[in-house]
Amino acid sequence: xxxxxxxxxxxxxxxxxxxxxxxxxxxxxxxxxxxxxxxxxxxxxxxxxxxxxxxxxxxxxxxxxxxxxxxxxxxxxxxxxxxxxxxxxxxxxxxxxxxxxxxxxxxxxxxxxxxxxxxxxxxxxxxxxxxxxxxxxxxxxxxxxxxxxxxxxxxxxxxxxxxxxxxxxxxxxxxxxxxxxxxxxxxxxxxxxxxxxxxxxxxxxxxxxxxxxxxxxxxxxxxxxxxxxxxxxxxxxxxxxxxxxxxxxxxxxxxxxxxx
Numbered sequence: 001x002x003x004x005x006x007x008x009x010x011x012x013x014x015x016x017x018x019x020x021x022x023x024x025x026x027x028x029x030x031x032x033x034x035x036x037x038x039x040x041x042x043x044x045x046x047x048x049x050x051x052x053x054x055x056x057x058x059x060x061x062x063x064x065x066x067x068x069x070x071x072x073x074x075x076x077x078x079x080x081x082x083x084x085x086x087x088x089x090x091x092x093x094x095x096x097x098x099x100x101x102x103x104x105x106x107x108x109x110x111x112x113x114x115x116x117x118x119x120x121x122x123x124x125x126x127x128x129x130x131x132x133x134x135x136x137x138x139x140x141x142x143x144x145x146x147x148x149x150x151x152x153x154x155x156x157x158x159x160x161x162x163x164x165x166x167x168x169x170x171x172x173x174x175x176x177x178x179x180x181x182x183x184x185x186x187x188x189x190x191x192x193x194x195x196x197x198x199x200x201x202x203x204x205x206x207x208x209x210x211x212x213x214x215x216x217x218x219x220x221x222x223x224x225x226x227x228x229x230x231x232x233x234x235x236x237x238x239x240x241x242x243x244x245x246x247x248x249x250x251x252x253x254x255x256x257x258x259x260x
Contacts, residue, residue: 005174005207006044006067011076013037013062036062038231047205049197051218054228055249060211064176067209068098081173097172099163099180108152112143112162115151116169123170137165140195142188156183164192175200177210181217197221
């Protein structure tokens with residue numbers, strides 16, 4: 001029987017929307033929770049490469065943050081690599097890599113190498129072992145030539161690759177990627193695809209959950225596709241099986257779709 005890297009049953013996540021100035025001036029401080037993840041059941045086998053698709057606001061990033069232990073569920077059962085992220089947060093984070101490229105997630109006035117040294121130390125890597133791992137990743141992701149420049153000077157594509165390097169520093173067993181190929185030119189995108197599919201998923205048996213809006217890369221890379229909408233899992237199968245649902249979700253005239 002194949003080991004499960006992710007198991008979720010009845011998973012829910014609620015947010016409290018921020019208070020507006022207008023509401024506070026009128027003395028209205030009560031907020032109604034917004035449900036970002038709704039009664040989600042999911043199992044992902046260890047060593048698989050799974051794509052996660054859906055329109056903006058579908059709950060993809062919230063799900064990835066729950067799996068990374070950055071958010072706690074409101075209800076339901078969640079196990080990541082056999083552990084409960086709420087009860088064993090350190091153990092889960094030591095085995096999960098999460099690629100996020102928000103500008104605030106790096107020290108912009110430090111170099112790329114200095115950033116990786118800092119995050120490597122947080123992950124428990126030290127000395128020559130840490131520095132060798134950093135050098136290998138910088139070379140693999142074609143960042144060695146700019147490694148000692150301030151991140152402030154990096155292009156979006158460089159920061160994207162630096163974020164991927166950071167997520168791989170501690171050799172995670174579960175890798176969560178949120179739009180990792182955004183900002184990459186075709187050649188670098190192909191290299192990252194090869195790294196994820198061939199080196200990580202196939203050779204090292206790393207479980208990869210890949211959130212993407214790029215239909216072509218999802219079709220080429222993933223054996224399984226999950227489609228989400230309004231916090232629910234609405235389709236699960238091969239790309240061909242899920243494609244009709246995706247076509248419906250991304251229709252321009254879809255009711256409730258943000259036209260911007």
